[in-house]
Amino acid sequence: MDDMEREIRILAMQSAGWSESESKARMSAVVKRARQAVSGKMATYNGKEVDARYRMKVGTIIDWLQIEPAEMRAADLRVLIDTDRRREREAERQTESRRRRGAKDQNEQKAARLELGRKCLYLSAKDSMNRDDLAARFGVSTGQISKAMKEARVAVG
The missing domain is CATH 1.10.10 (Arc Repressor Mutant, subunit A)
Structure with missing residues (x-):
């Protein structure tokens, strides 16, 4: 196990509370793709050459890390947000935009x-x-x- 893999596993165990075996299982694809990226290997995605690193969906990250909506708000997350929080943020942006254009409360x-x-x-x-x-x-x-x-x-x- 190299330094990168050890660091990835440690971060996974600390941030998600996973055991060492669970971290190894869940992070194996991440480690593999990180190694491929370091070696310059490209992957084909939708007919295009892209970086080989693993790109998880936002929903997957939220589920794996068990991020609660209250935590999303408290940390003012902008990317790792569920659909409800995304709707709230859009409503806030719309309200602020209307106010800037002179709309009244x-x-x-x-x-x-x-x-x-x-x-x-x-x-x-x-x-x-x-x-x-x-x-x-x-x-x-x-x-x-x-x-x-x-x-x-x-x-x-």
Whole structure:
């Protein structure tokens, strides 16, 4: 056993908690391909010549190392993530992108719409204003007035 193989096995045992025999069994392909890469041997993959080193799928690495979603978040992993975490990260990127382009926070918009709805309900009851009058007064569309009033009615109960 050479230095490289010994180091690979030690890392496998330390990081995954595997026994020496399990590390040897699971890492044998990695060691073999690393030796091939060192000697300059290329492998054919999908009709192309590629480096001989073993390329594990992300899912395989996650399963073998038993990485939990909480660990993925805590370590802020960017590559070794499952599909749920990938979706979360994409949603975070989309939200951040919308904010950079000037989009407002949804909670702030909802609060503003509720406030508008309350004012409209008050004015329609007090001054008998219709949707067109309210829309003109607040400078918004009649659709926005309807939605705001509906949400305010639901909020009041």
